[in-house]
Amino acid sequence: MLSPTTIWAAIAVFAAIGAGLAWRATRQNTGTAEDYYLGGRRFGGVIAGLSYAATTYSAFMLVVLTGLTYRGGIGALGFELIYFAGLSLLVIFAPRFWLAARRWNFISPAEMLGARYGNPWVARLAALVALVFLMPYCTTQMAGIGLLLSGVTGGEITLAQAVATGGLLALLWTLFAGLRSVAWTDAAQAVVMLGSALLAIGFAVAALGGWGAFAAVTLETQAERLSVPGPGLWSLGTFIALSFPWFFFVLSNPQVSQRLFILKDIAAMRRMIYWVLGFGLIFTLVAVIWGFAALQLAPGLENTSTATPALLSSGVIPVPVAVLLILGILAAAVSTLDSIALTLASMVARDLMPGAKQAAQVMAGRVVVVLVILFASGFALQKAQVVDQLAALSAAGLIVSVPAIIGAFFWSRATAAAALASMGGGAVLAIWLAMGQGISVFNPVLALSVAGASVALFVLVSLLTRASAKALDFKGELRAELERINAW
Amino acid sequence: MDRRGGFGAWLAALAVLVAAGGFVPYGLLAGQRGWFTGLFWLGFGAAVIVLVVAGVRGWRER
Numbered sequence: 323m324l325s326p327t328t329i330w331a332a333i334a335v336f337a338a339i340g341a342g343l344a345w346r347a348t349r350q351n352t353g354t355a356e357d358y359y360l361g362g363r364r365f366g367g368v369i370a371g372l373s374y375a376a377t378t379y380s381a382f383m384l385v386v387l388t389g390l391t392y393r394g395g396i397g398a399l400g401f402e403l404i405y406f407a408g409l410s411l412l413v414i415f416a417p418r419f420w421l422a423a424r425r426w427n428f429i430s431p432a433e434m435l436g437a438r439y440g441n442p443w444v445a446r447l448a449a450l451v452a453l454v455f456l457m458p459y460c461t462t463q464m465a466g467i468g469l470l471l472s473g474v475t476g477g478e479i480t481l482a483q484a485v486a487t488g489g490l491l492a493l494l495w496t497l498f499a500g501l502r503s504v505a506w507t508d509a510a511q512a513v514v515m516l517g518s519a520l521l522a523i524g525f526a527v528a529a530l531g532g533w534g535a536f537a538a539v540t541l542e543t544q545a546e547r548l549s550v551p552g553p554g555l556w557s558l559g560t561f562i563a564l565s566f567p568w569f570f571f572v573l574s575n576p577q578v579s580q581r582l583f584i585l586k587d588i589a590a591m592r593r594m595i596y597w598v599l600g601f602g603l604i605f606t607l608v609a610v611i612w613g614f615a616a617l618q619l620a621p622g623l624e625n626t627s628t629a630t631p632a633l634l635s636s637g638v639i640p641v642p643v644a645v646l647l648i649l650g651i652l653a654a655a656v657s658t659l660d661s662i663a664l665t666l667a668s669m670v671a672r673d674l675m676p677g678a679k680q681a682a683q684v685m686a687g688r689v690v691v692v693l694v695i696l697f698a699s700g701f702a703l704q705k706a707q708v709v710d711q712l713a714a715l716s717a718a719g720l721i722v723s724v725p726a727i728i729g730a731f732f733w734s735r736a737t738a739a740a741a742l743a744s745m746g747g748g749a750v751l752a753i754w755l756a757m758g759q760g761i762s763v764f765n766p767v768l769a770l771s772v773a774g775a776s777v778a779l780f781v782l783v784s785l786l787t788r789a790s791a792k793a794l795d796f797k798g799e800l801r802a803e804l805e806r807i808n809a810w
Numbered sequence: 811m812d813r814r815g816g817f818g819a820w821l822a823a824l825a826v827l828v829a830a831g832g833f834v835p836y837g838l839l840a841g842q843r844g845w846f847t848g849l850f851w852l853g854f855g856a857a858v859i860v861l862v863v864a865g866v867r868g869w870r871e872r
Contacts, residue, residue, distance in 0.1 A: 399851050400835055407828050407858045413820070413865030537845065545843045550835050558836045565832070592866045599862055603855045808868045810817040 323476040323635050324644060330479075332645045333652070336514075337491060340507045344495050347503035355683040358500035359429050359668040365505060365584045367593025373508035373661075374581045374594060375601040376515065378571070380658035381466035383609040384519065384651050389627040390555065391613025395547025397556025399610045404565035406602050411572050412582075412595050417809035418731045419582035420591060421800050428583065430668045431576045433676075435723075438730040440790030441738035442676065447745050448723055449669035452576050454749065455719040456662050457697055458712035463655040464488050464702035470651050473631025474644070482703060488652065489699040492660040496691050500684075501584065504660050511653030516601060518650035519608045521643050522634075526615040529638035540614050547617070563766040566773070567717040573727050574720040577658075577665040588807045663694040715756045718769040722748030725780035731796050738790050740783035748776035814868055820861070827857055 351357055365373075383402075390398040419434070428434040432452065436445025464485045471484035495507045530536040541548065551557045572578055585591045613629060620632035630651070634644045667687035671678070675686060712719070725744045729736035752772045755761045761768045804810075831854050835847045 396847050396851070397835075399848065400831065400854075403851050403855050403858070404828065404831055406855060407824075407831060410824050410858060410862050410865065413862055417869065541844065548845060549839060549842050549847045551840075558832075561832060561836070569828070588869050588871060592869050595862060595866055599859050603859065606855070607852070805814075806871070808814050808870050810814060810820070810865070 323478075324474045324641065324648075326475045326478040328641065328645060329471065329475060329648060332649055333487060336649050336652070337494070339510065340491065340495055343506045343510060344499055344503035347499035347506055350502060351499055353681065353684065355429060355668075355671065355680045355687075356427070357502075358684045358687065359664065359671075360580075360584045361500070361502040361505060363424065363584055364586045365590065366586060367590040368597060369505055369509045370581060370585055370590060371594040371597025372512040372601070373505040373657075374578060374598050375605075376508040376512040376654065376657035377581065377661040378575075378578050378598070378658075379515070379602065379605050379654060381463055381470070381651055381655035383605060383654065384612065384630050384647075385466045385469060385627055387606075387609045388613040388616065388629050391547075391610045392616050392623065392629040393553075393626040394555025395544065395550075395552035396610070397550045397552055397561060398613065399606065400550065401556075401561060401565050401568070402606045402610070405568040405571055406606060408569040408572055409595070409598060409602065411570070412598075414810060415573060415579075415727075415731070416582050416591055416595065417588065417804060417807060418796070418800060419579060420585060420588070421803045421807075422796055423583040425799070425803070426794070430665070430672045431579045431727075432669050432673045435726055435730060435741065436673060438794050438796055439726075439736070439738035439741050440792030440794065441742070442673075444726070444738050444741045444745075445673040445676075447742055448576075448726070449666075449673040451720065451723060451745055451749050452669055453666055455712060455716040456575075456577070456666060457694060458701070459716040460659050460662050460694060460698035461701045462713045463659045464698045465705075467652060467655045468702060469627065470631055470648060473628055474634050474648060476635075485699045485702050488656055488659065489695045491652075491656045492663060492695050493692065495656070496660040496664050497688055500687070501664060504657075504664055505584070508657045508661065511650075511657045512601065514646070514653050515650040516605060516608075518643070518646040519605065519612070522639055522647040523608050523611055523615065525639050525643055526612065526619060526633065530615065530618055536615070536618075539618060544614065544617055547614075559766050560764045563762075563764050563769055564717075566766070567721045567769045570721055570724045571717065573724050574717075576669065577661045579727075580665050580668070588809075659695070659698065660691075663691045666694055667691045711757055712753075714763045715752060715768075718756075718763060718772055719749060719752045721769065721773050722752065722776045724773070725777050729780060729784070731800075733784070734795055734797050735789070736780070736784045737787045738793065739787040740780045743783040744776040744780035747779045748772050751775050820865055824861060827854070827861060830854070 432445045432448035467488040468481040468484040471479040616629040616633045667690035670690045671683040671687040726741035
């Protein structure tokens, strides 16, 4: 086990560096909503790319994905790489989001949908769907921090202390300077995440005799886990159930799609995508290799989500590297948590109180950030079943916004009534199937039914209703701009 | 200004790649003993990067 004093000292240094970045960011704030939520739309590709990576790759990777590898084998790599393939949607949608946001000064993705369909209720419903499915997801980040810190110290750091630490860091890095401090701290955290993970995997593999010996022993002892379906977890049905909604993550999750609003130019956008691709592939491979290493270094675990704490406290990873990786996982959780909190704040400020003054929108956002983090902390401590169910449902639930997003850019005939029907009907169906009928997120019936119903409602209602006179024609009005930047 | 071509081919390549990402391991490679599935998915990840780079490299201000 690791000493709690060592962990607290490392967290204190980490917090001090982050606070320094946040303080510097605060000094550049201009006080407008655009500046608070989007950093004035002046980010370059490196910071935006690292921020995007830190936001999208959460504590899930080195806690849950590693555990899924430990339990079910190589299928975890395929599942995560289908998500990775979803980044290709950026080729189509990133320029469109960016151009639309600049032209009409959109701050939240929900606001963009509301304006496109000419109906503020579309924005409100998109914001509500995000709140319902993303707030519980924040709770899982808190729970991940608790599992990690408590696991590596043998329970000497309690769940409450761990959750309070995560909550305070997220608050500190979001509240005062908004996106500017979130993005700067995200970028620093992404470096810690990747650097610490690479170092740790190097030591783990060295302890197993090097890459050749690691591969040979894995082949000899874990042959079943090297193919699918493996020992049973990764049936084709489970693979489709998990991969399908995650493929659309870049569109369905507003905390990442909002990152497309912050770039200063199209070259920065391209550079951002390159950084996310490089980071994503390496981090995915590390998380899966880490799971296979844990099978050899910490065999026989009943709770596979404790694979990372077990490996870190197994004695083969030097204490400084283990502490650095703990900071890396803490960083992954906090960077996802603060980004979601800020995006939800922008949705409440812009979509639920659109007529408010700039200062009021910033202040309302700060209140929402505090509430989201308190909610996540409180429910992580209570371990409420309903919140766990909604968190597991987040990917399948958020997919209901995808038809309205695709239709916004590619189907002029799409209407506000259709967007409302597909998001509202899809969300209700997702909750009813999962919580009313008990259909697991590991069952493809859930995600496919929700997506199918959402698409069907969107198409059918669009054909039966008329577009609002206030609706914007993204397809027509962005055509010349897309040609100017040479995008498809 | 002319619209950049090749979108249909790029989209078709993406669809084939994503479908292969599921059906090759669960079809051709199902139950194989060895690193074949892992290596296939490693190549899959590299192919995703090639495809995305091909899609964004033409972006420019003009």
